[in-house]
Amino acid sequence: MYAQMIKTANSGVKPREEMSDQERAFQDKIDADIKIEPRDWMPDDYRRTLIRQIGQHAHSEVVGQLPEGNWITRAPTLERKMILLAKVQDEAGHGLYLYSAAETLGESRDELVRLLHEGRMKYSSIFNYPTLNWADIGAVGWLVDGAAIVNQVALQRTSYGPYSRAMVRICKEESFHARQGYHAMMKMAFGSPAQKKMAQDALNRLWFPSIMMFGPSDSESTHSEQSMAWKIKVKSNDELRQQYIDQTVPQIEYLGLDLPDPGLKWNAERGHYDFSEPDWSELFDVIKGNGPCNTDRMNARVKAWDDGQWVRDGLMAHARKKAARQHAAE
Amino acid sequence: MTDQNHLLQFLLRQGDNALILSHRVSEWCGHSPILEEDIALANTALDLIGQTQMWLGYAAEVQAEGKSADDLAFLRDAWDFRNILLVELPNGDFGRTLLRQFLFDAHQSVLMGRLIKSSDDTVAAIAAKASKEVAYHVERSADTVVGLGDGTAESHERMQAALDYLWPYVGEMFTSDDTDTAMAIAGIAPEPSTLRDEFHALVTRVLTDATLTIPGGRFSHKGGRTGEMHTEHLGHLLATMQWLQRAYPGCEW
Ligand SMILES: [Fe+2]
Numbered sequence A: 001m002y003a004q005m006i007k008t009a010n011s012g013v014k015p016r017e018e019m020s021d022q023e024r025a026f027q028d029k030i031d032a033d034i035k036i037e038p039r040d041w042m043p044d045d046y047r048r049t050l051i052r053q054i055g056q057h058a059h060s061e062v063v064g065q066l067p068e069g070n071w072i073t074r075a076p077t078l079e080r081k082m083i084l085l086a087k088v089q090d091e092a093g094h095g096l097y098l099y100s101a102a103e104t105l106g107e108s109r110d111e112l113v114r115l116l117h118e119g120r121m122k123y124s125s126i127f128n129y130p131t132l133n134w135a136d137i138g139a140v141g142w143l144v145d146g147a148a149i150v151n152q153v154a155l156q157r158t159s160y161g162p163y164s165r166a167m168v169r170i171c172k173e174e175s176f177h178a179r180q181g182y183h184a185m186m187k188m189a190f191g192s193p194a195q196k197k198m199a200q201d202a203l204n205r206l207w208f209p210s211i212m213m214f215g216p217s218d219s220e221s222t223h224s225e226q227s228m229a230w231k232i233k234v235k236s237n238d239e240l241r242q243q244y245i246d247q248t249v250p251q252i253e254y255l256g257l258d259l260p261d262p263g264l265k266w267n268a269e270r271g272h273y274d275f276s277e278p279d280w281s282e283l284f285d286v287i288k289g290n291g292p293c294n295t296d297r298m299n300a301r302v303k304a305w306d307d308g309q310w311v312r313d314g315l316m317a318h319a320r321k322k323a324a325r326q327h328a329a330e
Numbered sequence B: 001m002t003d004q005n006h007l008l009q010f011l012l013r014q015g016d017n018a019l020i021l022s023h024r025v026s027e028w029c030g031h032s033p034i035l036e037e038d039i040a041l042a043n044t045a046l047d048l049i050g051q052t053q054m055w056l057g058y059a060a061e062v063q064a065e066g067k068s069a070d071d072l073a074f075l076r077d078a079w080d081f082r083n084i085l086l087v088e089l090p091n092g093d094f095g096r097t098l099l100r101q102f103l104f105d106a107h108q109s110v111l112m113g114r115l116i117k118s119s120d121d122t123v124a125a126i127a128a129k130a131s132k133e134v135a136y137h138v139e140r141s142a143d144t145v146v147g148l149g150d151g152t153a154e155s156h157e158r159m160q161a162a163l164d165y166l167w168p169y170v171g172e173m174f175t176s177d178d179t180d181t182a183m184a185i186a187g188i189a190p191e192p193s194t195l196r197d198e199f200h201a202l203v204t205r206v207l208t209d210a211t212l213t214i215p216g217g218r219f220s221h222k223g224g225r226t227g228e229m230h231t232e233h234l235g236h237l238l239a240t241m242q243w244l245q246r247a248y249p250g251c252e253w
């Protein structure tokens, strides 16, 4: 989701008989739903997979500031501007908690940021789509945060303690964002014909990208099994996607907007909505770097980092001088 | 000008300063040197919009033409804006943005200290609420200015360049006109010139710690708070800020 297609560091699930005593004790803890804490022993692959997943999640929160930040200076009322600023501020805060969770695994924020900027780590595909009209801001809160919540509520039960606790804290704020996004969407959908057109346009553009946030379908998803066994991942991509679609379709209907996919139909037998298969080649293109905004997003982040170098250096130099002066005075 | 009109002008000056600076600060969102600064800058922008709502909300009430704070923010043209030029200047680099913030915060901290004793209860209440935020802002912006001024050779040089650029816009905060005199007589707000010594003491202390040199010239740009002549930058800022309200009038958002 915010972490998509995380390669498990090893291949396949290790059978129990091949495990060392340490590994077996570790797996027993996970099976008993006992959280793994930073000082506990853990397999290297578990650590590496988690760093990748938490890091990608953190990067998503940070890069996610950009498509929403795109509308802060154009927000139509003072209240909407405040809501949006507060949301984007929360997302940056989520980035901070998540980098801290990754730090408990021995990976520094600076290192993760370096890997992102070198193109060696990813962030969620969804943030490579543009925000083109004001309704996109409502739609992002409603759909993107909504999809994130479905994933992250499941991740509250993830086996790594600091990640699980970060999810509990983050989910509360994401729910608030989703509600505010839906509220903004209602204003648009129930507003003037032009506003309704913006709402429909936003929904049409963001729908398939939002359902692709859960990653490829389970049959295509090669690295899930070990992550599931370790409870780094708790539910499969398809389960989460279906849950998101089931909760969202009635919300679209309430808004009186046209369904963004003609294949969306209630299937009484399954007890779920059917939907059209997304164009997976698009997801793979976006993940490979060919989404509509990949280049702009990365350029913006790298530029912010490079332009800020003198600031970080200056503040560090000052902190050192101050410490030296204090030392000399003692 | 009637007393009510002077009060309205005074309130627009406060509200427009907060609104325009908030816009500038919010331009940093997602682009700052470090995540903690993204959060801090968003926080500053948020506080300033909150203050805008209070000042412009009261301005709309005093104006008594059935307008809202949003109407004043989104539907006035540049010539009706009453912010000082300092806040509408483009951000420049991070150092200039933070130095501008400090100069503004320093002035606000002195001003709010006086306005909490305003004879106008609403002005006093707004100032009481804003002064808590301003105290926090000025502490933070001062720390950053000191850190960057007294940091590396490069950061020092950039901060000195920022100060040289911004200093000619400081004087406008202390200029005075009929509105200021009327506010002072009514006990609503102090004459701007009476804030100068306290402002100077604070700014000199911080800039000295920052190892920066206050430029010698006494010239100051002005025309923003009277509305006589803004910079070219304000029109572009408003074109962005007001676009949706102008393009789709009369909607609820
Ligand atoms: Fe978030």
Ligand SMILES: [Fe+2]
Binding pocket: A061, A064, A091, A144, A145, A148, A174
């Ligand atoms: Fe999010």
Ligand SMILES: [Fe+2]
Binding pocket: A091, A145, A173, A174, A177
């Ligand atoms: Fe969110």
